[in-house]
Amino acid sequence: MYNFELVTPSSVDEAVAALGEEDAQPLGGGQTLIPTLKQRLAMPTKLVSLSRIEALKGVKSEGGALLIGGATTHGTVAREAAGQFPGLADLAAHIGDPAVRNRGTIGGSLANNDPSACYPAAALGTGATIVTNSREIAADDYFQGMFATALEEGEIITEVRLPIPETSNYQKFEQPASRFALVGVFVAKYADGVRVAVTGASNDGVFRWSEAEAALASNFAADAVEGLSAPDGSGMISDLHGSGSYRAHLVKVLTKRAVAAAS
Helix, strand or coil, X not given: CCCCEEXXXXXXXXXXXXXXXXXXXXXXXXXXXXXXXXXXXXXXXXXXXXXXXXXXXXXXXXXXXXXXXXXXXXXXXXXXXXXXXXXXXXXXXXXXXXXXXXXXXXXXXXXXXXXXXXXXXXXXXXXXXXXXXXXXXXXXXXXXXXXXXXXXXXXXXXXXXXECCCEEEEEEEECCCCCCEEEEEEEEEECCEEEEEEECCECCCCEECHHHHHHHHHCCCHHHCCCCCCCCHHHECCECCECHHHHHHHHHHHHHHHHHHHC
């Protein structure tokens, strides 16, 4: 590690002001940033911790949506969303290990937008709204590629609003060493349609499988996906854990499993 200044504001306004200073970077749960600092892949001179801002924590239901503060941990989401949004609660309950779930936050995960993270699939799969200190961003506009988002410099995720579906399920084929998704599929059924979001598979990050959405909107059953071609493997991540074609195959398999579980 190296020397840096740690600032612990107690309000969003204080955090935004601190982030306005040169070479300052926000710190959520630190599950991605701290290892990055240890490897000297990033070396900000000031870290602005969001962990003491109580206004950024908590889970509540309002207007048919689940509202989750940006600094809410995965463990808290797993416990407090279980009654109203079991599909999301189950996703949160299987992120990493207990240490990660008790430190990592939903806002940190979405801000980092790791291509194999679970929360991006939930956000895109529900058509969530990402609320920051200055604006609201639709999930369809928020994710802009691998590790890329619509967030601007110094912008903080204050809340995530996820419309509660009639039914939903998340299926993850886990990479055992990291516990990230080799491929993960989130399926959510609403009165006006179905959304299917895929993480872990594409070089462009999380994406919607529109062909599956159309098929499932007409017939919400696992066999509705059977006749579809898997997403184009040429755009998939290919590494020592699995080829692009293997990941494309998993997308279809996990979509069917998610639909069957949700049904």
